[in-house]
Amino acid sequence: MDTLILARWQFAITTVYHFFFVPLTIGLSLAVAIMETSYVRTGKEEYKRMTKFWGKLFLINFAIGVATGIVQEFQFGMNWSEYSRFVGDVFGAPLAIEALLAFFLESTFLGIWIFGWEKLSKKMHAATIWIVAFGSSMSALWILVANSFMQQPVGYTINNGRAEMTDFLALITSGHVWVQFPHVFFSAICTAAFFILGISAWRLRRKSKDIEVYQKSFKFGIVYGLIGAVMVILVGHSQAQYMIKIQPMKMAAAEALWETENPAAMSLFTIGNEKERRDVFAVRVPGLLSFLAYNKFEGEVKGINDLQAEYEKSHGPGNYVPPVAISYWTFRIMAGLGFVMLFLLLYGLVKLLKKDLDMPPLYLKWMVWAIALPYLANSTGWIFTEIARQPWVVFGVMRIEDAVSNTVSSGEVWFSLIAFTLLYGALMAATVFLLKKYAVAGSEGLQLAEGTENPKPIVL
Numbered sequence: 001m002d003t004l005i006l007a008r009w010q011f012a013i014t015t016v017y018h019f020f021f022v023p024l025t026i027g028l029s030l031a032v033a034i035m036e037t038s039y040v041r042t043g044k045e046e047y048k049r050m051t052k053f054w055g056k057l058f059l060i061n062f063a064i065g066v067a068t069g070i071v072q073e074f075q076f077g078m079n080w081s082e083y084s085r086f087v088g089d090v091f092g093a094p095l096a097i098e099a100l101l102a103f104f105l106e107s108t109f110l111g112i113w114i115f116g117w118e119k120l121s122k123k124m125h126a127a128t129i130w131i132v133a134f135g136s137s138m139s140a141l142w143i144l145v146a147n148s149f150m151q152q153p154v155g156y157t158i159n160n161g162r163a164e165m166t167d168f169l170a171l172i173t174s175g176h177v178w179v180q181f182p183h184v185f186f187s188a189i190c191t192a193a194f195f196i197l198g199i200s201a202w203r204l205r206r207k208s209k210d211i212e213v214y215q216k217s218f219k220f221g222i223v224y225g226l227i228g229a230v231m232v233i234l235v236g237h238s239q240a241q242y243m244i245k246i247q248p249m250k251m252a253a254a255e256a257l258w259e260t261e262n263p264a265a266m267s268l269f270t271i272g273n274e275k276e277r278r279d280v281f282a283v284r285v286p287g288l289l290s291f292l293a294y295n296k297f298e299g300e301v302k303g304i305n306d307l308q309a310e311y312e313k314s315h316g317p318g319n320y321v322p323p324v325a326i327s328y329w330t331f332r333i334m335a336g337l338g339f340v341m342l343f344l345l346l347y348g349l350v351k352l353l354k355k356d357l358d359m360p361p362l363y364l365k366w367m368v369w370a371i372a373l374p375y376l377a378n379s380t381g382w383i384f385t386e387i388a389r390q391p392w393v394v395f396g397v398m399r400i401e402d403a404v405s406n407t408v409s410s411g412e413v414w415f416s417l418i419a420f421t422l423l424y425g426a427l428m429a430a431t432v433f434l435l436k437k438y439a440v441a442g443s444e445g446l447q448l449a450e451g452t453e454n455p456k457p458i459v460l
Contacts (some may be wrong), residue, residue, distance in 0.1 A: 004404045006413040007079040010420060012386075014071050016379050017424040021065030021431075023378055026140055026185065027192025028058040029133040031224060036126045046212050050220075053213065053443035054196065055113075055129075057435055062110065064431045068424060079413060083393055083403035089164045090156055090171070091146050098142035106135030140188075141181050148176040150394050151385075152246045163397065176246065179239040186231040187381070190341060191374040193225030197348075198371035199439045201364040210444040218359070222348040229342040236338070237292065244293050244301065247395060249311070249320065250388040252304045253327035255289060256282075264289035264301035267328075274324045277305060315396070322390040330384040337377040344370055 039047035155170030266288035
């Protein structure tokens with residue numbers, strides 16, 4: 001297996017591992033901030049117990065997320081040195097701002113929040129977790145500014161074989177940033193909501209002590225999740241329309257659309273012959289893809305074959321078609337799970353509107369398992385985003401085979417791939433163990449430091 005394939009596998013594995021933790025960090029920090037604000041406004045102790053319980057689980061997730069994230073930037077220099085050389089001048093600014101401003105802001109005030117329960121006023125203490133939530137979102141924003149340059153390069157010029165930034169404002173106001181960031185942000189809210197719902201459902205099924213905390217958490221999770229799910233779908237629609245403008249091949253691959261159509265039919269189910277670029281079996285809805293693209297049942301959507309011909313004229317000979325099967329199915333898994341989550345949340349909302357807090361046991365059981373749904377949707381969404389951009393690492397500017405390090409051997413990449421996979425697997429097992437341990441202990445199992453109400457520090 002050559003170095004390029006191994007380097008891609010390594011980056012994919014470590015990135016997917018890391019992204020298990022990122023959405024929960026963003027969504028749960030905001031959820032904990034809202035819970036503590038409710039405690040400050042009402043003075044009710046159950047909101048304080050909610051804040052401390054979900055805050056403890058947030059801390060575990062945050063710590064492991066930091067540990068797995070450090071490797072990402074190092075890989076640029078190890079396996080992708082040509083890529084680093086090419087985009088370093090562009091990526092330097094947003095990644096530096098992310099580390100020096102957003103991450104340090106987040107981590108500093110998280111420390112104040114952990115140890116400041118009895119040292120700060122209620123309002124001041126609540127303000128610290130709001131700053132943590134803001135820092136988490138800003139960290140994601142600056143990372144996505146960098147990623148958006150890979151999707152839609154703007155504000156740069158090529159000088160001595162390198163992309164040099166010429167317009168920082170163009171970089172941060174790129175249209176791709178402002179359709180991608182809301183999608184990530186609201187998917188993070190969904191992730192946190194289903195995390196809260198799943199654990200609360202598990203506690204409610206067992207009629208745990210401190211039942212009021214879990215009932216309130218479940219109600220909160222339903223409303224929080226609905227906001228996230230509805231917004232993800234709406235923003236995702238805008239993102240798809242923008243994608244057709246800047247990366248039409250990605251949408252064509254997502255729909256297995258081989259030929260240009262006007263109006264364009266949307267695929268409900270397709271089995272295709274990728275080598276021959278044709279359908280073997282397909283169920284399509286006439287005009288629906290045009291509606292999704294232009295909000296009307298007519299409009300041209302370019303197909304793979306025509307786009308391949310266009311790219312050959314503009315970029316030279318080569319294969320510009322991404323892996324269609326992977327693109328097609330990851331897109332559908334992501335979108336399909338989004339609607340499954342929405343239906344689960346709507347059922348819970350109907351029960352709450354009827355003032356029926358006694359959720360059916362089967363529904364609670366489903367919600368426990370539903371914790372996995374946003375993780376699967378997040379992962380397949382990112383796989384689609386990156387795979388369907390192939391063969392470009394920076395769209396239209398740099399191909400992926402030109403980005404890999406020239407001096408790293410396949411043996412060295414094999415070693416680091418195996419090492420990182422095993423290490424991350426161990427970290428994942430430790431994280432699941434800790435989350436399960438403290439979730440089982442529950443809000444009533446919070447260990448209090450002797451003579452105070454402060455939770456004892458978690459030793460990781």
